[in-house]
Amino acid sequence: MIHIDLTDQPIAVADALRSVEADGAGAINTFIGTVRNQSTGRAVIRLEYEAYDSMALHQLRKVAEQAVAQWPMLQKVTVIHRKGTLHIGDVAVVVAVSTPHRAESFAACQYIIDTLKQVVTIWKKEFYQDGDVWVAAHP
Amino acid sequence: MRLNIALFGVAREIVGQPTLEIETAAGQSARGLLSELHARYPALAALSSLAVAVNNEYAADDAPLHERDEIALIPPVSGG
Numbered sequence: 001m002i003h004i005d006l007t008d009q010p011i012a013v014a015d016a017l018r019s020v021e022a023d024g025a026g027a028i029n030t031f032i033g034t035v036r037n038q039s040t041g042r043a044v045i046r047l048e049y050e051a052y053d054s055m056a057l058h059q060l061r062k063v064a065e066q067a068v069a070q071w072p073m074l075q076k077v078t079v080i081h082r083k084g085t086l087h088i089g090d091v092a093v094v095v096a097v098s099t100p101h102r103a104e105s106f107a108a109c110q111y112i113i114d115t116l117k118q119v120v121t122i123w124k125k126e127f128y129q130d131g132d133v134w135v136a137a138h139p
Numbered sequence: 140m141r142l143n144i145a146l147f148g149v150a151r152e153i154v155g156q157p158t159l160e161i162e163t164a165a166g167q168s169a170r171g172l173l174s175e176l177h178a179r180y181p182a183l184a185a186l187s188s189l190a191v192a193v194n195n196e197y198a199a200d201d202a203p204l205h206e207r208d209e210i211a212l213i214p215p216v217s218g219g
Contacts, residue, residue: 033219049218052147052211055195056218081218093219113219121192121211122218123148134149135217139187 001076002064006056006122008084016094022075025098029105031113033093035086039135042128049083049092052121056081063115071108073099079112081122140165142172142204145211150189153182169198176212187215 003019013032020028035047064077075098082092095112099105124135144159151157163175169191177184190213191198197213204210 050148051218052145052192052213054209055192055211055213058195117216117219119197119216120218121147121213121216123214124217125148134152134214136215137149137186137217 001074002061002068003076003078003080004057004060004064005080006051006053006060006083007080008082011080011082011091011094013091013094016078016080016096019078020076020096020098022098024100025075026100027102027105028096028098029102029109030097031093031095031109032091033113035088035090035092037088039126042126044088045127045129046088047086047092047127048125049081049086050123050125051081051083055121059120060116063112063119066115067097067108067112070111071099071104073101073104074108075099077108077112079116081116081120083122140167140204140206142167142206142208142210144172145209147211148214149186150183150212150214153180163204166203168200169193169202169204170200172204172210183212189214 060079068074078096080094097108126133142161146154192211192213193208
């Protein structure tokens with residue numbers, strides 16, 4: 001019921017949504033993270049995501065398991081993160097969850113994406129016309 | 140003891156290579172390893188944060204390291 005993936009291929013969003021369908025679910029909630037065209041006012045040309053694969057997969061699974069522990073009514077959870085080079089509009093991450101009722105689906109989906117951003121070993125480098133920056137690296 | 144450390148993101152760029160072999164005292168802690176690395180690579184100390192991972196888990200500051208461990212430096216993550 002937990003599906004985790006880290007891929008250098010485009011994420012098949014429709015397949016991710018189908019993967020959380022469940023007869024006991026009255027709600028499917030998704031978060032889709034996409035590449036924005038600017039960051040703090042600078043035009044972004046592309047992003048590169050680097051991952052510590054084994055730890056990222058392990059930590060992603062732990063985050064999903066924590067969500068299941070907190071919302072035991074979760075039917076299915078899918079989290080897929082992209083790595084490699086991404087361009088404006090590309091999908092970087094998909095979180096999809098299914099629950100009997102909608103309130104828990106919103107809460108669990110938000111918990112998973114918020115916690116992912118804090119602990120999962122994935123790094124994003126933004127490329128601009130005139131340089132590049134590892135996001136969040138420096139105060 | 141001799142530790143092999145995997146480097147990622149900005150830490151990999153600061154050190155200039157994807158792995159680092161370092162000779163350190165037996166039983167060295169995660170905190171002690173970071174102190175040694177900060178001395179060798181001052182730019183690491185300028186990062187917002189730098190954690191040590193052991194066998195795919197974040198290590199506590201006083202966790203002793205072992206040669207057989209899979210050790211990595213974890214600069215501020217920015218997935219999502």
